[in-house]
Amino acid sequence: LWGMFHVEHHLLSIVCFRVKIAYITTRKETTMTYTHLLFDLDGTITKSEEGIFNCMKYAMDWAGIPYPAPEVFRSFIGPSLYDSFSNTLHMDDAQAKEMVAKYRERYNVIGLFEAEVYDGVAETLEKLKKSGCILSVATSKPTEPTLRILEKFGVRKYFDVVVGSNPDGTGSDKKFIITHVLESLKKDHGLTEEMVMSGQAAMIGDRRYDIEGGKACGLQTIGVLYGYGSREEFEIAGADHIVEKPQEILNL
Numbered sequence: 001l002w003g004m005f006h007v008e009h010h011l012l013s014i015v016c017f018r019v020k021i022a023y024i025t026t027r028k029e030t031t032m033t034y035t036h037l038l039f040d041l042d043g044t045i046t047k048s049e050e051g052i053f054n055c056m057k058y059a060m061d062w063a064g065i066p067y068p069a070p071e072v073f074r075s076f077i078g079p080s081l082y083d084s085f086s087n088t089l090h091m092d093d094a095q096a097k098e099m100v101a102k103y104r105e106r107y108n109v110i111g112l113f114e115a116e117v118y119d120g121v122a123e124t125l126e127k128l129k130k131s132g133c134i135l136s137v138a139t140s141k142p143t144e145p146t147l148r149i150l151e152k153f154g155v156r157k158y159f160d161v162v163v164g165s166n167p168d169g170t171g172s173d174k175k176f177i178i179t180h181v182l183e184s185l186k187k188d189h190g191l192t193e194e195m196v197m198s199g200q201a202a203m204i205g206d207r208r209y210d211i212e213g214g215k216a217c218g219l220q221t222i223g224v225l226y227g228y229g230s231r232e233e234f235e236i237a238g239a240d241h242i243v244e245k246p247q248e249i250l251n252l
Contacts (some may be wrong), residue, residue, distance in 0.1 A: 003226065006058070017036075018088075023160070023225075025206065030247060032044050033202045034186055034200055034220070034252070035133060035134060035190075035191070035195060036133070036136070036189070036191050036199065036200065036201040037128065037135045037136070037137070037204060038137070038138045038178060038181055038204065038214070038219070039135065039136065039137050039159075039204050039205070040137075040138065040139055040162075040203075040205035041137055041139035041141055041146055041149070041206065041228030042077050042078070042141065042186055042206075042227075043077055043119070043205070043206035043228040044118075044206050044210070044224055044227055045121055045150075045206060045222075046078070046115045046116065046117055046118070046149060046153065047116050047117075047118055048114070048115040049073075049077060049228070050115065051107065051110070051111035051112060051113070051114030051115050051151045052073075052076060052077055052111065053073050053141070054106070054110075054111055054114060055103045055106045055111040055156045056076060056103065056106040058102065058103070058105075059099045059102040059106075060099075061062075062102050062140055062224075063095075063099060063102070065089075068088075069091070070194070072138045072194070074087060074228055075245050076088070077088075077207070078207035078209050078210075079140065079172075079207075079209055080169055081100045081103055081172075081174030082100050082170075082171070082172065085099045085100065086110060088226065089145060093224065095096070096177070100168075100169050105188065107145070113149070113152055115149065115153075115161075115225045116153070117155060118227075119154045119227055120246040120247050121155070121246045123247070124247055124249055124250060125155060125158040125161050126158065127250055128249070129158050134159060134185065134189045134190070134191070135159050135160060135239055136159055136161035136162065136163070136181050136184075137150070137161070137162040137164075137181075137240065138210075139164045139207070140163050140165055140172040140173075140174060140177065141214060142164050142165050142166065142167050142168065143163060143164035143165070145164075147162055150162065156180075160182070160185075160189055161181055161188075163181045164177065172217050173213075174209045174213030174214075175216045175217060177213070178214060178216075178217045178219070179201060182196070182201075185201075196217075196218050196219065199220050200252070201219050202219055202220035202221060202240075202252075203219045203222070204222040204223055204224060205221075205222075205223065205224065205227075205250065206223065206224050206225075206228050206229045207227070207228060207229045207233070207235050208229065208234070209237070211223055211234060211237035211238065211239045215237075215238060218230060220241075221237075221238070221240050221243070222241045222243060223239040223241070223242045224241065224243055224244075224246070225242060226246070238239065
């Protein structure tokens, strides 16, 4: 009887071992491995509403415009300033450009530093970088203040490519910006079209514009709930993944 039990126990151990190997193999096959990650700035790397709202109020005070509801203020985080002033506040081209210029008058001196890096972001960036991942920033904010913000908060060192809009706010369409990032990555940082098509590159952001822009460029997309968007917004936009904390990006 002891011999029969020993044989059956041995066979059961082999079966369990094979099941475990099969599970690990399957799990590896379904786990995404990203080689290139693109990050939005506001609402993804930095919590920036204080500076944005203060500069909006500065421009509106100058123009004699009453402040809109809080949810309208929040809607300004994500799209370009010009689009927000023209589409949300229904301004014509000349008015919108004047408001953008006035906004930047304060923002480029004070407002850009009225922000903070989200908890867990710097640690996540460091771990991604150490793992060999190539990191980039793709933001509708102009490139020059973006670089200053990244330097100020000590995270510039993690990014190989940083692309924003032009100083006057033109060229702020997310697809346009992501396309420029991808061109740079393909030229200097080992990205190929085959890698994009096989899902090795992803756009990470907190608004639907990030998800829509990433998908339009053939990227995987990751929505972050700790920023200014919502799960419903990401689901409608078709995000491939939704995370609640920066550290969860490491598990994708």
